[in-house]
């Protein structure tokens with residue numbers, strides 16, 4: 417008979433913090449050799465502990481006074497990651513900021529289908545107003561987008577399962593996928609994907625699912641010139657190549673937010689650019 421030792425306690429609290437469901441945790445413990453009743457009690461207590469202590473407030477790290485501590489990212493190690501139904505190649509890993517570039521997340525046919533089905537649904541993109549929390553159309557984000565509900569159809573559901581496996585983050589913690597289109601000269605100036613903790617408008621967005629913790633941007637076409645995803649603080653840019661993707665993680669287990677994940681979409685200099693983005697939350701979303 418197994419006992420809930422310190423290592424299991426640690427496992428329980430980190431899975432509660434990651435937003436796992438009680439059922440999936442009980443199943444995992446039973447598979448590891450715990451009796452069903454015992455697993456249920458341990459999981460129940462782990463959720464109680466979280467309910468009794470408020471989570472530390474999220475804070476933006478400061479390189480001078482409070483540097484970001486890089487804990488282990490959930491993405492698996494290795495050069496090839498088995499992501500549900502597809503083998504995905506790793507092209508580059510960066511530790512500071514925590515970033516991984518992938519090839520072949522989507523097939524050419526999947527990219528083409530996602531572009532075609534999005535083309536007629538596009539709307540001018542908005543940006544969250546940090547003061548009000550409302551979505552505003554602003555000049556520094558010249559793109560058009562469409563949101564897909566989670567699991568909206570078979571293709572979206574399959575891609576979401578693949579992304580959850582690739583990023584090793586629960587599917588339920590993901591926002592709906594967003595497809596974005598930039599025409600020639602379209603761009604998105606540098607910004608953070610997390611909600612600024614000190615801005616009153618952020619509470620509206622974090623009320624459900626908590627903070628954003630990581631982003632996966634998938635490129636749906638090859639951009640003829642320009643349109644890289646740029647990380648100005650890190651001095652890094654990722655070229656848009658159909659089926660490839662960039663993952664970056666900006667919140668650690670202590671709820672620090674990494675300012676070196678500042679990023680944007682560089683102006684498209686020739687042709688157009690299509691991307692699909694998955695934002696991941698601390699807890700179940702939607």
Ligand SMILES: O=C(O)CCC(=O)C(=O)O
Pocket residue numbers: 596604609633643644645646679680681682691693
């Ligand atoms: O267009 C890009 O490469 C970046 C897009 C982005 O940062 C976003 O949608 O949040």
Ligand SMILES: [Fe+2]
Pocket residue numbers: 607608609679
């Ligand atoms: Fe972004």
